[in-house]
Amino acid sequence: MSDYKFKGNALTAILLLALAGGIAYITAQDFMSMWAEDKIYPAEGFAEHKLSEWEPAIANTPADTPVYIQEGSEPGGTVLILGGTHPNEPAGFISAIMYLERAKVSKGRLIVIPFGNHSAFTHNSPQDAAPQRFHLGTRTFKFGSRASNPIHQWPDPDIYVHYPSGQKLDGSSRANLNRGYPGTLNEGLTQAASLAILELIKKENVTLAFDLHEASPEYPVVNAMVAHERAMELAATAVMELEFNGIPMRLEPSPVNLRGLSHREWGDSTEETLAILMEAGNPSQGRLRERTDEALVLTGRDKAYARASKLGRLFVPYEEDQPLELRVARHVTAVMTCIEQLEMVLDESKAVTVENIPGYEEIIAEGVAKFLAPEA
Ligand SMILES: [Zn+2]
Structure with a gap:
């Protein structure tokens, strides 16, 4: 081997190493960009808290997440709206x-937890080619993962044994906030977050609690409310009201033997809380989807889903799309319709009055961004 050739090899090696280092740097920056919080702009009257106020063990951990509370001038019941259990919904x-x-x-009172699984907002699902963010008007939001970030809770076991029932689930369910209730501090971060949310529900005497989700259009429980038996009368009344107004909604009883889910454990762990989970139809998390990008998240327009719909394989009415404004309009209206039933189903002392929330047709016609705060 000549000296010349040796020098050439060394130079190639150094260049390749520099290139690999550059790629690693850029991808690391990209990965870590999701650790920054999305900006939100609470309406006047909301006080900001942290979930760790209800379970101090999660303070300074990635499970801690903002909680906002607004109290009306008249006494009444308490409503909790939990978003972001699954940040890809x-x-x-x-x-x-x-x-x-x-x-x-x-x-x-109204309590809002926008980012339920805070850890799951800090990454997105590997190998799903999902976008990291989506835009609504001037606002930007992260599109996270269904699961807690593995850098916060790793590794997943082969089998996840739910505490305290002993029910066995696939290992990835250990990173799913909606399999962690009632929660424990002796498992992973996700179960600690579940515990803290349930502590808030108990200590704040929540009357009516919502867990807002989306599901793939080929999943039978979609465009649906899943209600704990105590919440069934209220949910059924709300579903009739929604159907009357042309908004189709399935009503599903919370399965008694499926442990770890919000609608089951929030109801079973409390004396009074009415627990309801809602699902809208989101093609960007479905298995039939084609290209997964921001457009799919926002419009739900997908040829494979249109075809599946023609074959009668979907559980949502699907012409050619399933836009975010329709999915948000469904949730926002269904939540309001349930809140409006509180006085009749319970009594006046448990009523909650929330104003300034747009109606179903308004959100669909004018879009979601119009009803969010402009970026400051
Ligand atoms: Zn979900």
Whole structure:
């Protein structure tokens, strides 16, 4: 081997190393960019808290997340809106944020937790080619993952054993906030977050609690309310009201033997809380989807879904799209319709009055951005 050739090899090696270092630097910056918080602009009257006020063990951990409370001038019940259990289900947390940025509470209290699984907002699902962010007018929001970030809770076991029931689930469910209730401090970060949310529900005597989700259009429980048995009368009344107004909504009883889910454990762990989970139809998290990009998140327009719809395989009415404004309008209106039933189903002392929330047709016609605060 000549000296010349040796020098050539060394130079190639140094260049390749520099290139690898450059790529690693750029991708690390990209990965870490999701650690920054999305900006939100609570309406007047909301006081900001942290979830760790209800469970100090999660203070200074990635499970801690903002909690906002607005109290009306008249006493009444307490409503909790939880968004962001699954940060890849944008209609869930954007609907919670719409309440947070607009609500005027005159009777009772409204509690909003926009980013339920705070850790899961700090990354997005590997190998799903999902966008990191989406834009609504001047606002930017992260499109996170269904699961807590593995840098906060790793590794997933082969089998996740739910505490305290002993029910066995796939290992990835350990990173799913909606399999962690009632929660424990002796498992991972996700179960600690579940525990803290349930502590808030208990200590604040929450009357009516919502967990806002989206599901793929081929999943049977979609465009649906899943209600704990105690919440069934209220949910059924609200569903009739929604159907009367041309908004189709399935009503599903919370399965008694499926442990760890909000609608089951929030109800079972409390004396009075009415627990309801809602699902809108989101093609960007479905298995049939084609290209997964910001446009799909915002419009839900996808040829494979249009075809599946023609074959009768979907559980949502689907012509050619399923836009975010429709999915948010469904959640926002269904939440309001349930709140309006509180006085009749319970009594006047549990009523909650929330104003300044746009109606179903308004959100669909004018878009979501119009009803969020402008970027400051
Ligand atoms: Zn979900």
